[in-house]
Amino acid sequence: MSGEFNLIDKYFVGRQQQRKDVLLAAGDDCALVQVPQGLSVAISTDTLVAGTHFLPEANPSWVAHKALASNISDLAAMGATPSWVSFALTMPEPDEEWLAPFCDAFFQLADYFGIQLIGGDTTKGPLSLTLTVQGLVDPAKALRRNGAQIGDRIYVTGELGDSKAGLDVILNRDLSQKPFASELELRHYLSTPRVLVGQALLGLASSAIDISDGLISDVKHILQRSNVGASIDVSKLPVSNELVQFVGDRETALQYALTSGEEYELCFTVPEQNQGALESALAHCGAKITCIGQIRPQGTFDLHSQGEALNWSLSGYDHFK
Structure with missing residues (x-):
């Protein structure tokens, strides 16, 4: 395996069915999605760094689950329905033995929650994962942190x-x-x-x-x-x-x-x-x-x-x- 685009094509492209609200996914400069009328997009970004959030020798399947689940949890906290995710992967060298089980677990969890990978990036450097998840919610009902009242x-x-x-x-x-x-x-x-x-x-x-x-x-x-x-x-x-x-x-x-x-x-x-x-x-x-x-x-x-x-x-x- 050689090159960024070979890595993307092999492990990230064509792994999921396209959601109806995804007009254009990975492969262009931007993804295009369509937001249903009356709903807003809830967005959250998290980074996981090897040595801080997981050990480099950790099971890559477990790391994938932790990375995506922790981001989906942010959507859950606002009552949002998971919809799309972008993923930036930084790693020292392309490592197929690590990427294969990582991607299998990542897409298994993504498919379970109906969330589609719509773009991202890969680059060389210390191992880290940055995910941006997006979900749909009625803005008038979205759960927030500022609504608690005395007696609740x-x-x-x-x-x-x-x-x-x-x-x-x-x-x-x-x-x-x-x-x-x-x-x-x-x-x-x-x-x-x-x-x-x-x-x-x-x-x-x-x-x-x-x-x-x-x-x-x-x-x-x-x-x-x-x-x-x-x-x-x-x-x-x-x-x-x-x-x-x-x-x-x-x-x-x-x-x-x-x-x-x-x-x-x-x-x-x-x-x-x-x-x-x-x-x-x-x-x-x-x-x-x-x-x-x-x-x-x-x-x-x-x-x-x-x-x-x-x-x-x-x-x-x-x-x-």
Whole structure:
């Protein structure tokens, strides 16, 4: 294999059926897409860098899933329907043994969510992946971070903390002998974007965010944008039995649940008047949801366990630390 265009043709062109709203995809200077009347385009860009977001020796199939799933999760957090993706790949040298399983996993996940690759770039340099995903949503209903109101209930999807435990295993192979280490490592890479949940929350949730930097950090993004506070019952945080056995006790597992980054679950708030409709709206989504607290007046932020105050000093993930 030689040359950029051979690489593109072999691994990225002709892998998917063309969506009806894609007028022109890869192969020209720009892609052309058509936006249905009444909808807006939700756009998100993320970069994953070898050595920061994944180890260079990581399974390329897992890396592909993580890269695309993390971007789709941003669309889920706004209730958008995934539509298109552009992908820029930088790598030291063309590596067919790496690219083949990477692209197989990438397109498998893309096809599952109905998202089409419409363009991108390849270049030589340190291994990194930059994806721009685009989805469609009614702008009047799109989930945002600035709609939470005092009294709203705070919910999360799934179970939290597993990704941090998996990362511990990745960074310290001595931990691979601990209970469920391999399963937790797999969960770090293979998250499930909550697209159906996000769509079901349209018209019900007052705000939403995906958990990428840790719940304790991401919920504060909602609070800051909405000018409110929060009270969180840490005892309600959903944690897996595998995580509890891996870390050794439930309290540590709960701290993992608060600080674990790259979970790609959703945190959202729901007004009291929409509580009754929530369960039925999410019945078909296949995701567990848990109420973990309530929105309070601005300036309030407390962690407690069934009413008993906690003075834990915790923070989420910082990309520059």
